[in-house]
Amino acid sequence: MLKIQEIRELIKLIDNSTIDKFTYEHDGSKIELRKRTQEAETVVQSVTAAPPAVQERVQQAPAPVQQEEVKAEQKQEDTNLHKITSPMVGTFYSASSPEAGPYVQVGSKVQSQSVVCIVEAMKLFNEIEAEVSGEIVEILVENGQLVEYGQPLFLVKA
Incomplete structure (x- = not known):
């Protein structure tokens, strides 16, 4: 495989x-x-x-909700915003464990190497980095939600 x-x-x-x-x-x-x-x-x-x-x-992966897509597209129009997207299909987790706090919240400052979330695919937990320095403006997915390749996860004001 x-x-x-x-x-x-x-x-x-x-x-x-x-x-x-x-x-x-x-x-x-x-x-x-x-x-x-x-x-x-x-x-x-x-x-x-x-x-x-x-x-x-x-x-059973749910189809993306069109309202969320429209909202994400409106935010993308702001040229100062960078979107952090999912590099794979999997389950989004905002923290390293259920007991731990989230990696980032709205208003958190991030560097390019900052871990912002985990996407679990086939029992492998993949840390997702911000890849840009800035401030988290919006979190576009919920903890435990299934995400698709290329789906926006966060909006960052660079």
Whole structure:
């Protein structure tokens, strides 16, 4: 099976290409990547060799709410705002554990190397860095929410 980093690289390659659909099968595992819109948003369509709980989460992932997308687009129009996006499909966590406080809150100052959240994918917890210095203006997702590749997570005033 492919490693998470290899899947990320495939997503980037497909995102920057004219390919609309890509399927990878190996030893009973299957990953299908498709572009959904003109913006070349790529998603993991199915993981057939994953444990049943992971398959259920992938199949039951809720569709993004259009109101949240409109709100995010309005915030993006401000040229001083940078969006931190999810580099993968997974579950968003605002803290390292349920007992710990969130990494950042609205108004928090961040540096480019600051960890702002965790995205869990297939039992791997991936720390997401801000990649820009500034102040968190808005948190666009809820703790425990399923997120997609490229989905905006935070807006940062650089």
